[in-house]
Amino acid sequence: GQNIDQPTEMTATEGAIVQINCTYQTSGFNGLFWYQQHAGEAPTFLSYNVLDGLEEKGRFSSFLSRSKGYSYLLLKELQMKDSASYLCAVRDEDYKLSFGAGTTVTVRA
Amino acid sequence: NAGVTQTPKFRVLKTGQSMTLLCAQDMNHEYMYWYRQDPGMGLRLIHYSVGEGTTAKGEVPDGYNVSRLKKQNFLLGLESAAPSQTSVYFCASSGLAGGQETQYFGPGTRLLVL
Numbered sequence: 203g204q205n206i207d208q209p210t211e212m213t214a215t216e217g218a219i220v221q222i223n224c225t226y227q228t229s230g231f232n233g234l235f236w237y238q239q240h241a242g243e244a245p246t247f248l249s250y251n252v253l254d255g256l257e258e259k260g261r262f263s264s265f266l267s268r269s270k271g272y273s274y275l276l277l278k279e280l281q282m283k284d285s286a287s288y289l290c291a292v293r294d295e296d297y298k299l300s301f302g303a304g305t306t307v308t309v310r311a
Numbered sequence: 312n313a314g315v316t317q318t319p320k321f322r323v324l325k326t327g328q329s330m331t332l333l334c335a336q337d338m339n340h341e342y343m344y345w346y347r348q349d350p351g352m353g354l355r356l357i358h359y360s361v362g363e364g365t366t367a368k369g370e371v372p373d374g375y376n377v378s379r380l381k382k383q384n385f386l387l388g389l390e391s392a393a394p395s396q397t398s399v400y401f402c403a404s405s406g407l408a409g410g411q412e413t414q415y416f417g418p419g420t421r422l423l424v425l
Contacts, residue, residue: 206353235413244401244416245354289353297342297409298369301353 204228204300208290213308214280222275222288222305230295236264236275237289239304245289249275277307285309313337315417317402323423324392332387332420334402342405343385344369344414345377347398354401360385392424 205227214220226234233252237245251257251266251273263276277284290302318333334343341362346354346369356369358377366377374396376388385404389396399421403414 210351232409244418246416247413250411250413291354293409298356298359299344299354299414300370301355303351303353 204292204294206290206292206300206302208288208302208305210303211306211308213310215310216280216282218280220277220280220307222277222290222307224273224275224290224302226271226273226290226292226302228271228292228294228300231268232293232295232297234264234266234273235291235293235299236262236273237291239287239289241286248288280309282309282311315402315404315415317400317417317420319420320418321421323425324389325425326393328392329388329390330392330422331389332400332402332422334385334387334404334417335383336385336402336404336415337383338404338406338415339382340404340406340415341382342407342414343379344403344405345375345385345387346401346403347371347396348401348419349398357387357400392422394424396422397424398422 208224236248239245249264256265261278266273287304289304291299315336344359345357360379363382378386402417405414
């Protein structure tokens, strides 16, 4: 099985940077995903890591260290529309996803 | 191209009633999934399918049944609803199992069991 931990809530100011950490303990690893979920909506894909290192996509970046069972999602130049829940998900050797409980990010003006 | 759609969007049931949630995708995806999302617990996999005519149990399958008679549809059934099944249900699909292929989620079905 999978054990995935991420902080419950984070608050930041518009224009700032926020880093959301995710740690996992898995019986198998086949990639890590980050999803964004606005209140009352479906999760949408943000990023994917399978090798160690940093993946950058515009204002969002995601980092993975497989040896440490650790990932983070970095959100730069925060905007009000970035207020949402961010879900860390690990894919196992059977290609199923296990999700963390999600981190609710609130962006203040 | 509608992506993944779910029917109904919202439903109220009484304990013991049955219902079927419908998920449809128009992306010709092989893989389909049913999750439930509860506060503080994240998304949990109920059942999934790796192709037409196949189904498999996920993390929390008890009290649910599924069918995948057509490639584009994945049905989730509750035979005798219980208050513990009050949740938001999401369907998802993906074209491949591995690589960068992500899962695409439907808008969700909000179920309240009284």
